Amino acid sequence: MEQGRSQQLFEQAQRVIPGGVNSPVRSFRAVEGTPPFIARGAGAHVWDVDGNEYIDYLGSWGPLALGHAHPAVVEAVQRAAADGTSFGAPVEQEVELAEMICAALPSVELVRLVNSGTEACMTALRLARAYTGRSKIVKFAGNYHGHADGLLVAAGSGALTHGIPTSAGVPESYAAETLIATFNDIASVEGLFEAWPEDIAAVIVEPIAGNMGVVPPADGFLEGLRQVTETRGALLIFDEVITGFRVAYGGAQTLFGITPDITTMGKIIGGGLPVGAYGGRNEVMQQVAPLGPMYQAGTLSGNPLAVAAGVATLTELQRPGVYEQLESTGIRLIDGVNAAFARAEVPSTVNRVASMFTGFFNAGPVSALAEVEQSDTAAYGRYMHALLERGVYIAPSQFEAGFVSIAHTDADIDRTIVAVGDALAAL
Numbered sequence: 001m002e003q004g005r006s007q008q009l010f011e012q013a014q015r016v017i018p019g020g021v022n023s024p025v026r027s028f029r030a031v032e033g034t035p036p037f038i039a040r041g042a043g044a045h046v047w048d049v050d051g052n053e054y055i056d057y058l059g060s061w062g063p064l065a066l067g068h069a070h071p072a073v074v075e076a077v078q079r080a081a082a083d084g085t086s087f088g089a090p091v092e093q094e095v096e097l098a099e100m101i102c103a104a105l106p107s108v109e110l111v112r113l114v115n116s117g118t119e120a121c122m123t124a125l126r127l128a129r130a131y132t133g134r135s136k137i138v139k140f141a142g143n144y145h146g147h148a149d150g151l152l153v154a155a156g157s158g159a160l161t162h163g164i165p166t167s168a169g170v171p172e173s174y175a176a177e178t179l180i181a182t183f184n185d186i187a188s189v190e191g192l193f194e195a196w197p198e199d200i201a202a203v204i205v206e207p208i209a210g211n212m213g214v215v216p217p218a219d220g221f222l223e224g225l226r227q228v229t230e231t232r233g234a235l236l237i238f239d240e241v242i243t244g245f246r247v248a249y250g251g252a253q254t255l256f257g258i259t260p261d262i263t264t265m266g267k268i269i270g271g272g273l274p275v276g277a278y279g280g281r282n283e284v285m286q287q288v289a290p291l292g293p294m295y296q297a298g299t300l301s302g303n304p305l306a307v308a309a310g311v312a313t314l315t316e317l318q319r320p321g322v323y324e325q326l327e328s329t330g331i332r333l334i335d336g337v338n339a340a341f342a343r344a345e346v347p348s349t350v351n352r353v354a355s356m357f358t359g360f361f362n363a364g365p366v367s368a369l370a371e372v373e374q375s376d377t378a379a380y381g382r383y384m385h386a387l388l389e390r391g392v393y394i395a396p397s398q399f400e401a402g403f404v405s406i407a408h409t410d411a412d413i414d415r416t417i418v419a420v421g422d423a424l425a426a427l
């Protein structure tokens with residue numbers, strides 16, 4: 001596969017950017033090789049600077065439920081840009097996006113827009129601590145909630161991929177406020193509340209784990225979290241940065257019928273531009289400045305271009321049949337992938353919820369981080385490159401989610417399934 005221009009750009013990038021990338025997982029360090037530098041995208045396809053075309057299952061790590069360069073999104077951003085890019089003052093589009101989010105999520109009566117999922121999750125912790133007056137937070141090993149200090153403890157995603165689940169530079173005093181539980185093990189959470197009965201401000205969870213690869217919640221797990229937090233006077237934070245508007249228009253909380261106290265969002269609500277958000281019921285959100293004593297701010301929060309992209313995206317996702325299409329595309333893909341792995345007699349487990357999925361090089365089941373960590377990541381890396389050479393782009397890490405969009409056609413899926421069979425034969 002021709003990669004001359006990508007290699008040249010990667011060398012140039014590494015002279016001025018750490019690892020040559022602005023987010024570690026893009027570096028391909030976990031799977032070796034040179035990351036293709038992408039020139040453009042359209043629908044379900046991207047082209048790199050060497051002219052190689054790929055069917056894209058990264059979708060920018062989740063924001064692109066509509067695919068690349070959807071006309072409604074491009075037009076909304078172009079129109080907004082023509083009137084100015086930022087004012088540092090309220091604009092109408094911010095109200096529209098906030099109203100759409102509150103209408104989609106009954107648990108969210110007030111929502112604050114920020115610039116990333118990290119900001120949303122970082123602030124959600126501060127809000128929970130302000131509301132409860134407590135200092136400890138419970139998170140799950142392998143869950144990733146962005147790179148705020150207190151959350152880079154036993155983190156998933158790129159931290160897990162690069163073997164630094166607890167980052168250097170996080171003072172022990174910060175890390176000590178973060179208690180680690182085991183995803184899908186409610187007893188591990190109850191044990192922490194036994195040990196810290198009056199100290200835990202909140203439990204934060206990816207309701208469907210995406211950052212250890214996709215691992216769905218076990219039956220009763222989310223209900224158990226809701227119950228134990230209510231009983232113990234702690235808040236339940238659903239980190240729906242991936243799952244929000246992904247697995248259903250109302251996110252995982254409507255899919256599973258659980259009402260969290262705070263929800264964090266990102267990715268899809270910005271349609272590929274930088275938007276994050278945190279929200280919850282009035283009583284909790286009254287803490288947020290300028291209403292209350294918990295401070296959070298941002299020069300570009302609610303940026304007109306970003307919220308225009310978000311409004312255009314959610315508008316398209318409201319169209320009848322969208323989520324049924326995402327579901328049927330996900331089923332077609334995974335049925336084909338499973339059949340290809342079975343024909344090749346390669347042990348694998350594919351976990352899928354709606355249009356998010358991960359194929360593990362692992363005989364399975366894969367329902368806990370300890371099982372995820374048994375996966376053959378070297379085989380995954382070879383598979384990922386074999387697919388790339390056959391025009392299919394999947395996550396350059398075993399510990400990430402893949403996505404289909406409304407732009408993925410049956411022809412794309414069928415071509416992908418052929419490429420999977422050929423890639424497995426070449427391993």
Ligand SMILES: Cc1ncc(COP(=O)(O)O)c(CN[C@@H](CN)CCC(=O)O)c1O
Pocket residue numbers: 023024025026061115116117118119121144145146147157158206210211239240241242266267276400401
């Ligand atoms: C559940 C969840 N919560 C929070 C975040 C942080 O969002 P950002 O700050 O990257 O916008 C993320 C970010 N996801 C990763 C990939 N799984 C972003 C990709 C990257 O780090 O480059 C997330 O998945």
